[in-house]
Amino acid sequence: MISMNDFLIVSAVLFCIGLYMIVSKRNAIQILIGIELMLNAAILNLVAFGKYDRFFNGGQMFALFAIVLAAATTAVALAIILNVYRQYKTIDPGRIDNLGDE
Amino acid sequence: MSLVQILFYVMSFIALGSALFVAATKNLVRSIFMFFVTLFALAGLYVLALADFVAITQIVIYVGGILVLILFAFMLSGKETLNIIAQQRSKFISINKVAAFLLAGLFLLILLNTFFKVDADHLAWITGSVRFNNVITPTAAMTENIGVNLMTKYLLPFEAISILLMVALIGAAHLSRKGEKQ
Numbered sequence: 284m285i286s287m288n289d290f291l292i293v294s295a296v297l298f299c300i301g302l303y304m305i306v307s308k309r310n311a312i313q314i315l316i317g318i319e320l321m322l323n324a325a326i327l328n329l330v331a332f333g334k335y336d337r338f339f340n341g342g343q344m345f346a347l348f349a350i351v352l353a354a355a356t357t358a359v360a361l362a363i364i365l366n367v368y369r370q371y372k373t374i375d376p377g378r379i380d381n382l383g384d385e
Numbered sequence: 386m387s388l389v390q391i392l393f394y395v396m397s398f399i400a401l402g403s404a405l406f407v408a409a410t411k412n413l414v415r416s417i418f419m420f421f422v423t424l425f426a427l428a429g430l431y432v433l434a435l436a437d438f439v440a441i442t443q444i445v446i447y448v449g450g451i452l453v454l455i456l457f458a459f460m461l462s463g464k465e466t467l468n469i470i471a472q473q474r475s476k477f478i479s480i481n482k483v484a485a486f487l488l489a490g491l492f493l494l495i496l497l498n499t500f501f502k503v504d505a506d507h508l509a510w511i512t513g514s515v516r517f518n519n520v521i522t523p524t525a526a527m528t529e530n531i532g533v534n535l536m537t538k539y540l541l542p543f544e545a546i547s548i549l550l551m552v553a554l555i556g557a558a559h560l561s562r563k564g565e566k567q
C-alpha cells in the first residue's frame with residue numbers, strides 16, 4: 284500500500300511550486316495557475332486522508348466541494364482579469380496601481 | 386515493490402515534472418498546456434488514493450472547464466502585452482526570482498520537516514479507523530455511498546454550494562460583458 288507520507292510529500296512539493304509561481308510571476312493568468320496548483324495540492328491531501336473514512340466519505344466530499352469552489356473562483360477571477368485588461372491594457376499585477384475612475 | 390507503488394511513483398513524477406515545467410517556462414501557452422498534463426496526473430493520483438469519483442470530477446471540471454476558461458482569457462487578452470511582459474521578466478531575472486525561490490524552498494523545508502515528525506501513517510484517528518474497519522478497500526464501490534451521503538449528511542453544504550456557484554456564474558457573466566458607456 285502507498286504510505287501517507289508519499290502523498291504528503293507530493294502535495295507539499297506541488298504547494299511550493301504554486302507558491303513560487305504566485306510570488307515570482309508577473310502575469311495574472313500564471314498567478315491564477317499557481318493558485319490552482321496550491322488548491323490541487325490541498326485536494327490531494329484531502330483525498331489521500333479520505334481513504335480512512337469509508338462510511339461518511341468526509342475527505343472525498345470536501346474535495347468535491349473544493350473542486351466546485353475552485354471552478355467558481357476561477358470564473359470570477361478570469362472575468363476580473365478580462366476587465367482589468369480592458370481598463371489598463373496590461374495584466375501585470377505590478378503595473379495596476381491606480382483606481383479605475385479617472 | 387508492487388504495481389500500485391510503481392504507478393504512484395510514475396504519476397507523481399509526471400505531476401511534479403510538469404508542474405515544474407509550468408513554473409519554469411517562459412512561454413505562457415506552453416505552460417497552460419503543460420498544466421493539462423499536471424491535472425491529468427493528479428487525477429491518476431486520486432485514483433490511486435481510491436477516490437475514483439473525485440478523479441472523474443477533477444477531469445470533467447478542471448480539464449474540461451477551468452483550463453478552457455483560462456485559455457479563453459489568454460486568447461482574449463492581447464498578445465502584444467504578454468510579449469512585453471516576457472521581455473521584462475527575462476531582464477529582471479535575478480532578484481525577483483531568488484526571493485520567490487527562497488520563500489518556496491524554505492516553506493517546503495518546513496512542510497517536509499513537519500511531515501517526517503508527524504508520522505502520518507500512525508495517527509490516532511487513522512489507527513482507530515483501521516481498527517473499526519472504516520477503511521476504503523480497493524474493491525469497494527464508493528460512488529453510491531458518496532451519492533447517498535451527499536443527499537443526507539451533506540445536504541446543507543450541497544445546497545449552499547449550488548447557490549454560491551449560481552451567484553458566481555451570474556457575477557462572472559455580469560463582470561465580463563461589455564459596458565454600455567465605453
